[in-house]
Amino acid sequence: MNGSLDTALGAQAVDVDGMRGCIGRLLGPHAEIPETDELAMLTGVLRGHIESITPRIEQAALKLPADDVPRYCALACVGEARRKLTTTASPGPSAAVAYARKLARSLAALCDHWETLAGVxxxxxxxxxxxxxxxxxxxxxxxxxxxxxxxxxxxxxxxxxxxxx
Known part of the structure; x- marks a missing residue:
């Protein structure tokens, strides 16, 4: 799947399946709250995924006509994801989990836009x-x-x- 996405968007490889696996650790039906160290690592991985996929989605979306709805939606999602990267979790374990889940939801939306732009x-x-x-x-x-x-x-x-x- 990812190979065809990359070809369609003219971009370097994006491991959407790996990103979705990371998302599932926090949002999946069997997701459990990770221990503090694992949560910190997972949050860092989510941030890295968001940082790597947002410019690619933005480039692909900007190739669409200015009045195209998928372009508008993808760019709005990119903007929201970038705003989330400018924040950090409030003190406390529950706030850290909430922040990681916000990042996971944002990354899930970005993955959806990536696939939509490629016509998956x-x-x-x-x-x-x-x-x-x-x-x-x-x-x-x-x-x-x-x-x-x-x-x-x-x-x-x-x-x-x-x-x-």
Missing amino acids: VMCLACDQPIRDGEASMPYDHISPSGGTALSGTLHTRCAHTIRRH
Whole structure:
């Protein structure tokens, strides 16, 4: 996946999967609060990921027309991520966890923008990219009011998956 992203955006390699793994340690369904030393290390890694991906997203977004919505959204996300990098956690362990989670959410949004700018199609059921050659199918959920409530693509293997939030 990352190779096609890099080619599409004309950029050096970005390890989105690795970034998402780091994010999952703080925000995933099985995330636990890390010990103080591990949390400090994880916060530093998140900051480094944000610092490395923001200029790449900005460069890719600036190639789009000035009135393009994905451009505007990506640039807003880049600005917000940079603002978060100018702050630090307040004193105390709970504040350090909250700050790390803010960075993780920001990095998750940046990863989403990176993939959107590259045209990566994500499965609506499992939130994983649909890679070339994988069986997939269109999905439209019609709302009771008549409009499409959710539209996108699913892996064929995910078509009968029940997703609970």
